[in-house]
Amino acid sequence: MQLFQLLTAVILLWAPPVQDSPCTLQFSGKVVDFHSQLHLSKAVLELYRPGSQELLQSVSTTDGGAFLLSELCPGKYTVVVSHPECRPITQEIVIRKNLSQTFVLEHHFEELKEVEVFGSKQKEETRSALERKLNEGILEQYSSGTLGEALKEITGVNTLNTGAQISKPSIHGLTGSRVLILNNGVRMQDMEWGDEHAPNVDINAVSNVTVVKGAASLRYGGDALGGIILLQPDQLKIDSPGLSGKALISMQSNGRGGTVSNRITQVFEKNWFAQVQGSYKILGDMEAPDYVLSNTGIRQGAAALRIGKQEIQQGITFDYKYFASSIGILRASHIGNVDDLIRSINSGQPEVIHPFTYEINTPRQRVTHHLGRIVYYKRFERVGRMDLSYDFQSNRRFEFDIRVGDDRNKPAIDLELTTHTIQADFKKDSNPNKLWEAGILGRYQENFPNPETGVRRLIPDYQRVEAGAYLTHVYRWKDKHSIDLGVRYDYSQIDAKKFYITSRWEERGYQEEFGDRIIEDLGTQLLVNPVLDYHNYSWSAGYQFKPDNDREFRLNFTCAQRAPNPSELFSDGLHHSAARIELGDLRIQSEQSKKLTASWQQSSSSWSWIIEPYINYVNDFILLEPTGVEFTIRGAFPVWSYRQTDALLAGLDLQIEKQWHPHWTSIHQFSYLYGQDQSQDIPLINMPPINTNHRLQFDLPQWHSFKFEVQGEYVFQQTRTPANIEVLSPNIQSNVLLRINDAPDAYVLLSAQASWQWPLAKGSVQLSLAGTNLLNTQFRNYLNRQRFFADDLGRNIQLQLKFNY
């Protein structure tokens, strides 16, 4: 390439002088789209002196796609034609007389997601649904944290935590299987069933996050009753071959550790590219303001490889991601029976506090996740684009409990989940005012619980087959209005083989309905083979009105269905970490959500606001709640059973941004959610309390891009909780009130952050200093399962260095 440029330059130098000719020539023509042959307006033509960067003339095309450059001297020129949504082209021209030419641009270039050149142009997943994005800068602040914590920056998104390291995103009050996580287009299959299972995602490998609040984006699945989280890697600049990279070192005081991460990208000639990324995190015991949270350390390593070739008409990408983590579970949260739980709740302080250590003991989790994906796309002229993909995921989960004797080092849970998915998507976009998308999907999944653990299986052996198909349409008119419609069908079948304790089988009353599915009677246990089929239908309709660039109104209605997950169907046993017996039910049916959302967005040069009300009515909502007490030789345990009810979730997210001064901006966020069990007329469990967040930002670009931010977060007490339950305490031989549903008090957290940036010979370096919970406030979070046992995190100071090269 360089040789070619050199040759061109040499040839051009030899060109005969043309100065004495009159400069009155014209160069005119048109710019059209390669696929639709439509004329492109606002394309820019730039005329350069050959072999130099000297810009001679520049002009934009008219609405009809025409351009005219006049007063040109005869000679040779370099012309660059560009358009915000197209791949620019460069061409040498010779002008001896008036010249006319048509340039053909590739108008779909912006949609080559991974090679988007003009990064500022952000693509939206839906037209009418509520949608928010997080950029790389915000994600970097959470380099040592979790994806869930980063997502909390978005109003309406919360997390359901088990300690500091396990954080499950919850959107508009819905979590777990109701929130789909797409890791570069691949739906994560990682045992998202339990509250103590976090998504196996390395936040350092993610550059862009889009959150769709609700199921409106049917392309990815119809069962996202809570919403969809799309994680995207960085966009490669495929037009400029070369090596680039980013390294990040992050250290923090709480946990006394940090994270290192590095990413190297090589773009080759002929549109080939390769990228490797890796990160490692180590943290010891975390600390609450007054004590060490013993056994809450983490080790986490991740690596990713991406190789591909991206061209206008076709491309192929191969992805591989590896993720492994070992997470300590707060020692004090492991308890024996209901009396132990009562003691923990009443004492207000963890029962086990050891000095700080980096060591991770039992109870702990160890998870390994492999993800491989190959995707191929092809464009068809004047029609659209087709994507074909296959992905493979393997998830291995070990949970080490506190055990005695020879089993001390044996995991209590050992699950292996293997998933294969094939998918074909087609998009017809030749007419930008009438977009069509359709696709089909096939998936096969197998779960293998290893019996070597010597503990009855929490989740049984099963095979699941899924098939889905969708069709969506967007119709736009007058550049202001658009309507979108979508339908989707999903079929899923679970074929399980599960051992039931005979007495449990009888207590559940399964004999009548599932008696014929018993394969083997082992006396105290029954081996059963339930085969469960689900047919789910989802649809969505929406309207978007955008009178101008400063105002936007969106309205969407989505009706979506979700099939029950393995834990809702098959749970059957004692959870030590929660001191409760959890019981699933084979008779659980799909739940159905009808969600209406609206949003009004308005902005001016100095301020903007966005208001998003929503109402979600879920029929046959699946919930887990305390239903009674069972006695075992270990004492009494509250029983939590899955139940279906009709639920109402309604709320409001609000964000206001005001620029007070060229250097001063403030951002205010507020979110409120009302959750009610309509059938029993009681509040829904685990709904996020009202919270409001205010930040003041100061930036001074001339002083090393200095940025400073101070943030105050106020979390109200959740007053709408279900009633506590009464349990018999064997220790005192009478009923006591178990305050298991009481929510902790309201709290305020203060944090601050500052960053500077310096240019290097190639690239830049950025230094940032951040502190969270600066006042070392003691607090407990209603959505943290460990709130019964210990306070939440105390003050944390983080120092971060980032190199772009």
Next chain:
Amino acid sequence: MKTISNSFSMKKVGVALSMAAALVFASCDNDDTPDPVNEEEVITTLIATLTPAGGGTTVTLTYTDLDADGPNPPVAEVSGNLMGNTTYNGVIQVLNETETPAENITLEVLEEADEHQFFFEFTGSIAGATATDTDSMGNPLGVTFDLTTNTAGAATLSIVLRHEPTKPNNGLATAGGETDIQADFNNIIIQ
């Protein structure tokens, strides 16, 4: 415009995908029957044998929960009445009766004596119940114990096994740890 290279064609990708699909669905035929898990650490039974120190009839207290974490509650049995004003030498045996022959869990408790302790809580006509054995640190263990009765009347006795309690401690209320066994005998008669 650039010419499009033909280094990979649609056809090849299609073939690769259908091969992948074939592989996926071929692996569906999996009729393996999973192996049952017979839990080894399950405790189903606690037997406390009380022998009068001066000789006499032995009384056995049995607490059984054969379905372990299943829905059936445990059953408490007392073989006979205790004599008044008598000291009994007690021995505790802990079993897993889901296995045949039953596994003796007492051995594991003894092996890890430092991490275990039996506690005795009583009301009514029982005057006292105290461990007579110790772990390697000299702290009470309670696999063997002495129980003294008062004059005739009714009594209750709870035998509690804690794993990883604070040792030494001032009794059950502040010992902490996790409850492995909570055996409550609520109708003991002292003659």
